[in-house]
Amino acid sequence: MTDDPANKLAYDETFSCIQCGTCLPACPTYKTMGKETQSPRGRINLVKMAAEKKIPLEAIREPIDLCLGCRACERVCPTNVPYGKILESAKEALFEQQKDASSLLKRLEENLFYKQIFPKHQVMAVAGSLLWFYQKSGLKNLAHLTHLTKLLPENLETFERATPDVHVRGMHRAEHVKNETAANYKVAFFNGCVMDAVFGRINDMSVKLLIACGCSVVIPPKQTCCGALHLHGGRRAESKELARRNIEAFEAEAPDFVINNAGGCGAMLSEYPQLFADEPDWKARAERFSQHSIDISVLLAKLDLPLKKTLNYRVTLQPSCHMTNVQKVVNEPIRLIQKLDGVAFHPLDDPDFCCGSAGIYNLINYEPAMEILDVKMADVQKQNPDVIVTTNPGCLLQMRVGIERERLQDRMKAMHLVELLAEACGIE
């Protein structure tokens, strides 16, 4: 039975887990759900058992669906288990198993929409932003999202009204921005679809910041979505296609760096080579692409920021999990925050604990995501910041939801790192 979806599971990789349990305290769902089944070690064991056909594939669906994919477990693992690979293989197998996705849709309809989104303002904000983006980006072709968008009211303005921070915009940014002075680096800017759709202003600021730091910036017009959400949804083939298009689009510009400002996208870009394990030519191109694809904070930390303003903020940082655990970028955002005049930095006690955004996790698994967010917000409250800085659009939206849930909107706001830096540099 070669077409058994269970054959897609990364069986060999499960053997690198020695079941020591180091990952347990790092796992947000183990903390909030309190059982081994919802832990990295538990999930790896279930994947292994499903691969050995000791249990039906369907038995692993819930634990896999409820994994945030934050990969905090990988960072603490003493034997470097490729958890991301195991998780993605499970998602792919489960997707194959149930292409029509009927039960997922049912759950979405009932739980997400009628019970949870409509009655709750702050969730509508997130949902509205993301759903608007799905429509725009073409991601709506995903089976479950196709159905999801059908459930939307005819007029998307309903969502936009609930989402004052969303500015509907297309990709009207100039494609090439030449810096008048001698350029430090030639960088190609990766827009990212959520970033561009929901936070286009932050993309504009990013480009301006890079220019102000002496870079010349190119925005390759043929770039597309990074493919992370597709891969996390088990759609490897589509993800690969997007990766190919991006690699081609950026190769054409031959930049010194490909710069992105979304931790999740950046992580995906850095793992493009893994998509092409069996295509040596593409793998080599993907490796060249990934090697110089970095988060904006990594480059800005090397350059001189033209600081102009003193900001009297007490700041904490909720780093993007994928930036920390996959890109392994940890110190640069902190160094940048600490450079700013007047800013007092108060790190979270447990910054590596996911905020619960996790791509579209907070839409599909609303209750678990909010329980995780509550843990995060308790940590935030201890630091009592004026500003929560994030490095990824999903986290930014989730932290806004968190601020609203705790009714802190009068004295606390969430900002992308780029917004904070731009403000300090007098860039709007």
Next chain:
Amino acid sequence: MTLPKAVLQNLKKVIRDPKRLLTREEDLLSYGYDASFGFYRPDLVVQVLSSEETAAVMKLANRYKLPVTPRGQASSLSGGPLPVKGGIVLDVSQWNQKLVIDPEDLVAIVSPGVITAAIDDAAAAYGLMYAPDPGSSHFSTIGGNLAENSGGPRCLKYGVTKDYVIGLEVVTPQGEVIHTGGRTVKNVSGYDLTKLIVGSEGTLGIITEAVLRLVPRPPATRTLMVSFNHFVDSGRMVTKILTSGILPSKIEMMDQASIRAVEAYRPLGLPIDSEAILLIQLDGHPAAIDEEMLKIEEIAKQLDAREVKDAATEEEAKELWKARKLVSPAIVRHKPTKISEDATVPRSKIPEFCRRLQQIKEKYKIDLVVFGHAGDGNLHPNIICDKRNKQEMGRVEQAIQAIFSAALELGGTLSGEHGIGTMKSAFMAQEFSQETLDMMERIKHAWDPNHILNPGKIFPEPGVKLVLSE
């Protein structure tokens, strides 16, 4: 085994939150393993949060003669939390609500699910320390540590878990709640049941609360790394240090195979032609440490050590300890299965034990690296293998037998800190006389007449051999 219907019905009355009674297949399958070998599916998982709940579960299990296996976070390397006879897994990992530091009595009072490192962190706020530091301290529960009497590097100076327990609340296999010891450092009233329970591997009772002794936190620590051309010199160095009036908090050893593995994995500039490295940590008053450092450097010189690296800052110390931390990931790069043994020998026999380990490595053609707590004779011979390879695992089983024999011949013990569990029970008759084992079994019978609590551990069952292939 099938669970009598009445058991679940009754349990639902005791455990009011249905989330803490796990019956779904994927849940049961998630409580069938630990960090050692073997997989056993329980019939039910109960997550208790009080001694009343625990007592009720035990009463019920005793009435129906159902096996009960206590479990913390299942980081055991000896099989302690494996439900080998099925039945109920009694999970205390979520019972982490109580962690009280009493700085006047110098004690911590904890519930069994508290993570061990959290106790030390809480004590630090008062300038105190909970000394035992098993390698798993950041993810293992104190309940598990107590059941297994865990050790750790710092035990060289401070002693093991049992040296820090002065009082316990225990639920017996028959469901009674008893209290042992108290809150005083000195206490000689009656039999010392506290010390009997600690290290009994969850076979005599379930620890539901513990009173732990705290000690003043040393104001300073300092780390140095000494490398040697010849392995024997590292052993001599340990003896020399310990007989010159210095008691370091840790002395950790890495053999050449582990040095080379780490360098191949992540180059740190370790000397790969060195036969051994010692990592030494001193703690205490800064002035005393300075003096001890000089003495140790002098000893190193006398013994022709190749190099002494002294970490001037906390950061540099971290860098030195990194070498030791990287051993585990470094050695599993080519084969996935790692069997960590903890056979322990008297300190004077470390060089001889290491020589025998090399012979065993060659004779059975196994990948063996040796590192660990050289200061107290608790080495960790680690066998790296692939559990899918039946032939290799057969050789590994023989090699483990040979390691145990060597340790016992040298006057040592099967286990320094991991426990007997399922992994070493087959070898108990080698370490103990029949009379001694009988005495242990009589104690077990007195506590647990129906033999329901953690069955299949410690005591050798007729015909049971160590089997590592699946």
